[in-house]
Amino acid sequence: MESRYKSYKYIEDLEKFIGQEVTLQGWVKNKTGKGKLQFIILRDGTGICQCVVYKPNFDEALFEEVKSLTQESSLKVTGTVKKEDRAPGGYEIDVNNIEIIQLAKDYPITPKEHGDAFLIEHRHLWLRSTRQHAIMRIRASVMKAIRDFFDNNGFVIMDSPMLTPNASEGTSTLFETKYFDLGNAYLSQSGQLYGEASAMAMGRIYTFGPAFRAERSKTRKHLTEFWMVEPEMAYFDLNDDMDLAEDLVEYIVQYVLKVNQAELKTLERDISKLENIKRPFYRMSYTEAVDWLVKNNIPLKKKIDGKEVEITPFPWGEDFGTPQEEAIMEQFDKPLIIHRYPTDVKAFYMKPDPENSKVVLAMDMLGPEKAGEIIGGSQREEDYDNLLNKIKQHKLPEEAFQWYLDLRKFGGVPHSGFGLGVERVVKWITGAAHIRETIPFPRMIYRIVP
Numbered sequence: 001m002e003s004r005y006k007s008y009k010y011i012e013d014l015e016k017f018i019g020q021e022v023t024l025q026g027w028v029k030n031k032t033g034k035g036k037l038q039f040i041i042l043r044d045g046t047g048i049c050q051c052v053v054y055k056p057n058f059d060e061a062l063f064e065e066v067k068s069l070t071q072e073s074s075l076k077v078t079g080t081v082k083k084e085d086r087a088p089g090g091y092e093i094d095v096n097n098i099e100i101i102q103l104a105k106d107y108p109i110t111p112k113e114h115g116d117a118f119l120i121e122h123r124h125l126w127l128r129s130t131r132q133h134a135i136m137r138i139r140a141s142v143m144k145a146i147r148d149f150f151d152n153n154g155f156v157i158m159d160s161p162m163l164t165p166n167a168s169e170g171t172s173t174l175f176e177t178k179y180f181d182l183g184n185a186y187l188s189q190s191g192q193l194y195g196e197a198s199a200m201a202m203g204r205i206y207t208f209g210p211a212f213r214a215e216r217s218k219t220r221k222h223l224t225e226f227w228m229v230e231p232e233m234a235y236f237d238l239n240d241d242m243d244l245a246e247d248l249v250e251y252i253v254q255y256v257l258k259v260n261q262a263e264l265k266t267l268e269r270d271i272s273k274l275e276n277i278k279r280p281f282y283r284m285s286y287t288e289a290v291d292w293l294v295k296n297n298i299p300l301k302k303k304i305d306g307k308e309v310e311i312t313p314f315p316w317g318e319d320f321g322t323p324q325e326e327a328i329m330e331q332f333d334k335p336l337i338i339h340r341y342p343t344d345v346k347a348f349y350m351k352p353d354p355e356n357s358k359v360v361l362a363m364d365m366l367g368p369e370k371a372g373e374i375i376g377g378s379q380r381e382e383d384y385d386n387l388l389n390k391i392k393q394h395k396l397p398e399e400a401f402q403w404y405l406d407l408r409k410f411g412g413v414p415h416s417g418f419g420l421g422v423e424r425v426v427k428w429i430t431g432a433a434h435i436r437e438t439i440p441f442p443r444m445i446y447r448i449v450p
């Protein structure tokens, strides 16, 4: 049998069919009407379209069925396409035939307001809502922009495994699972270590996939499963790495502005703030950032013995949390890269700064508008002995890192890379209130369903 799919018509293409008859297939978003006229707002995933059903064109029974149509009932409509500026979406279908596929009963998400807990419980249906639909479309664009950026700039995609024998981002956030007779395996926290091996084979690579963190943090910015793109480049130093990170972020934001105007409008996003996201961005060292915190009396908030205490002035050597990051970012209308963090707060694989061994050649990019950390990266330790010492200091299992150490034995070179969290970027660009709205089915410490 010949496939029919190429003959299907979608709402997003209606401009090509003005004056012609088409059949649309979708769901009832809304229905209004009085007397002889019924207006169905149909959605099909690509857009929404007003379908006008006029009683005299239908037999009595079918018209009664149309009148009883409920939200999210599925149907096919056939009719003539008209341009209609007053209709949502800009086109209208003058319906001459309707086929009801399934009549939905008591769809739980009505146009009235619902609480967050209710919506997230119904995530499988919530995805159909206008706002969620717009966020997901922008997410898809962000992912496409990422792939286009790297594919068009000489990078080779080299996927990293999800099941791994060792940790890369510290042992406190590992998801563990049994692996046949070989002991424990861990869900990947980051593809980086494999990315480094791949970069030595291909020059410039990127890995793009999910990352898993058994994060206890119940914040608006943490998922236990999120998507990360991680470029890794042989011969890149920290400066090259920061330049690339800025180019990528500029590209993503400008791409979304180009293709997602309708979605950004739905989300009532202030577009001028995004239009401004052009290089150069801002940079400062960790030490300069601490000086600023001290000068502005921003304290360190820390839990000691279960009690929250405030320490001023902010002590050099402590990691930044959301309060410090947000305070610093208030001055900036574009992303800021903070570089050269204290060795003790960063991962084992980072290279110490040759000019100051207390800090490593690390960089984090913070987004404006309370976006928080969107990128974390570094220049990597390329010396065998130094790396082995770090693995020992961090009490990591030496055995499991032999292959990683090999990269320093056989043609070790300076190299750098970073990871960009897709959901953090989508949250920033869309202005979503919570990161759970930026991935189709969020995984958080207190939720694994649906």
Ligand code: 4AD
Binding pocket: 168, 169, 189, 190, 191, 192, 213, 215, 221, 222, 223, 224, 226, 228, 230, 231, 373, 374, 375, 376, 377, 378, 417, 418, 419, 420, 421, 422, 423, 424
């Ligand atoms: O800073 P992170 O932990 O860096 C790495 O994993 C490195 N191995 C990356 C590299 O150099 N190749 O994570 C990178 C980014 C963060 O900046 C953030 O955007 C995102 O990943 N991220 C999370 N997003 C959502 N939920 C979480 N729990 C996240 N943890 C990190």
Ligand code: MG
Binding pocket: 364, 373, 375, 376
């Ligand atoms: Mg980080």
